Amino acid sequence: MSERVLVEQLQGRADGPVTVSGWVETVRDQKKVQFVILRDETGAVQLVNPATRPTEEPSDQDAAALALTETISGLATGTFLTVQGELKHDERVKLGGVEVKIASLEIAAAALPETPIAADSGMDKRMDWRFLDLRQRRNNLIFRVQTTLEHAMRSYWVERDYIEIHSPKLMASPSESRAELFQLEYFGDQTAYLAQSPQHFKQMAQAAGFGKVFEIADAFRADPSFTSRHATEFTSIDAEISWIDSHEDVAAMQEQLLATAIAAVKDKHGEEIRDLFGIEVEVPAVPFPRIPLAEARGIVAARGYEIPRADGDLDPEGERQLSAHVKETFGHDFVFVTDYHAEIRPFYHMRDEETGLTKSYDLLYRGTEITTGAQREHRVEVLEKQAVEKGLELEGLEHYLDFFRYGVPPHGGFGMGLARVLMLLLGESSIREVTFLFRGPTRLAP
């Protein structure tokens, strides 16, 4: 393994013997010379071989050279191989100014000759063959961006003494409503539910005195939606902190976190994102704008859009209109919408004593909601009352309510969809494009 040289290292390496490994992107099989574009996880390089074609007098020819030429002619796109050859810097080579003259070539696994998808195949077809789709440079970059984004967020938290938790995804009782829960048979006659969010458990960590926690993990929603923003399984970025005065403390942490993480992405991948996605990564200024929901609805109405829902919330088009307003007015990609009515929020959101509005927010990024954050109600008698008001049965919530009976600090947190953030950051049209393997109502494979 130690001999292999990554393609990105070739430019800085002196001419001479070299071993490279990767897959065949294209073959140009000309009569006198053969070119192979070999790609690995770091880039692409041109391989070259002076062709040796059979003549009428085969005895004059080098059998090895003939065989090599024939092998190259037969290479299918996608075949993974290792090449030993001579590295040569040559300004005339457009691809990085280097090429490798092939001395020998070892095929690790030959691809079938017909690739089932092309870069411009429909999304469903590309998802059927996601492992081939992911070979595209821009798709590869998406997951390198994901890596940087997540690591920057975790580093932000770890440097501030947050504790990382892994909360269970198998639950004995539904956390909120049963409507969007997957359920499964557990041992004996038990029923288990797949967690929709780590909400209850990260609150438990507050009762446990953990202070500040985070988790980046799977969440599951049995949601039959087919929008560009929904999945039945998704990666949820969650944090929860104690001793807050209001949801503002949560929002202040989240905006710092996002600004830090997006700056890390720009720093590491900004240039490549410009090349492959044609966009500039924009690091948001902090603080992000805040707009109370009632005011937000007024802004949307003033722009001539009438929100067709009766519950007082924004709808997706309303969110887009609001974000457009914020971009035009403040030049900002993010906006916290605050002061939601209790009727459109979960029972565990704390309510302001004067206004009755919840101490919560949604965070919109370029027109799409990526987060709900809130201070949680930690006074058990108020919590019970609010649950009953929402028509929930306290029986199913007993374990949850117990967390508040033995002392608990004021606390709050947020949940954020990783794929939505990535989609909006990179200007993609669907979370399917930025999810390693998407899961939806009609999509369970590969």
Added chain:
Amino acid sequence: MSERVLVEQLQGRADGPVTVSGWVETVRDQKKVQFVILRDETGAVQLVNPATRPTEEPSDQDAAALALTETISGLATGTFLTVQGELKHDERVKLGGVEVKIASLEIAAAALPETPIAADSGMDKRMDWRFLDLRQRRNNLIFRVQTTLEHAMRSYWVERDYIEIHSPKLMASPSESRAELFQLEYFGDQTAYLAQSPQHFKQMAQAAGFGKVFEIADAFRADPSFTSRHATEFTSIDAEISWIDSHEDVAAMQEQLLATAIAAVKDKHGEEIRDLFGIEVEVPAVPFPRIPLAEARGIVAARGYEIPRADGDLDPEGERQLSAHVKETFGHDFVFVTDYHAEIRPFYHMRDEETGLTKSYDLLYRGTEITTGAQREHRVEVLEKQAVEKGLELEGLEHYLDFFRYGVPPHGGFGMGLARVLMLLLGESSIREVTFLFRGPTRLAP
């Protein structure tokens, strides 16, 4: 929120007004003076209040002082509160050499007077009340160690250009055998299975040309075991790398990873682990010892233990014996056991062409297996043959086998149980002790 001072900051702070928040660990309610030990996520501090007791002439007394004394007398263990008071350094105070004279006290949430568990309650009872159990200093430390361990591992990978993936846990077809799979009804008449490991998907990332990937995520096993090492849901640490020559390349990465991560734990928490667990964190030297399975069995037999299984593998006691031998002989806590027979390994382990033995290993840590690692068979015709030999139906494996038909590099990786590593690192007796919320056949709540 900004006013709050963490307990760990008190020693370095000048005498004067201070606000601390935390929960009541103990109250010593003496006639003339009251002491409260307040704990937060960073430590414990003594609060003091000169008691004002009711006299026969109440008119002479300060009503506020009387009320404060009464409030403190009524504080239940676990009550979360915020105290404003005067910080005073005093060498005579055993707990950190500081105390806070209470000026005012605000209860965030009062605990019920009877705490349902004690530090020495049985494990099952402590698990029923895990959020209280986690308030113990040593339990809190476990999860700070977890945080450091994981962050060090992720940093190791990120610095080496690994890509972080989030593979789906919902699968259309069982990955290996159906024996230990949870299944659930999906939309329409589909059946979904919960992934036992990200094995297939991290292999898919190799076919996608990702090169090197990692994932730390949930895995599920419908395993009715009640041992100290098994759970139905656990955190799996996985990595997979391309262009390896053998499983040795995987082992070399894993030992570096573990040595780096354990060193980070020692560096950050070594002293506290010594205090609370009574053990010294030992950073393993690299390379770890390697012992072929046949030789390992010989060693165990020579120690007088006869392994009561016919398949040629080690059993748990055999693993303990082997680790004891390695500790005595090499002074090492880890050992790679290599050269397993194909019969006791999955179909996708690559086999050595000469010996027929698999290119795989188990990693034992202080007598317990924490990992299986291997080079994977990437030649699809060999893979199919090996699957059929194992009695698997190729039909259910079609999506998996497709990964190998369009080109794939030689690759391998490992899966490692986070809780096992933590358990062994800290000398705990069960993974239940080091899991935030354990899930087993009879344990789905809280």
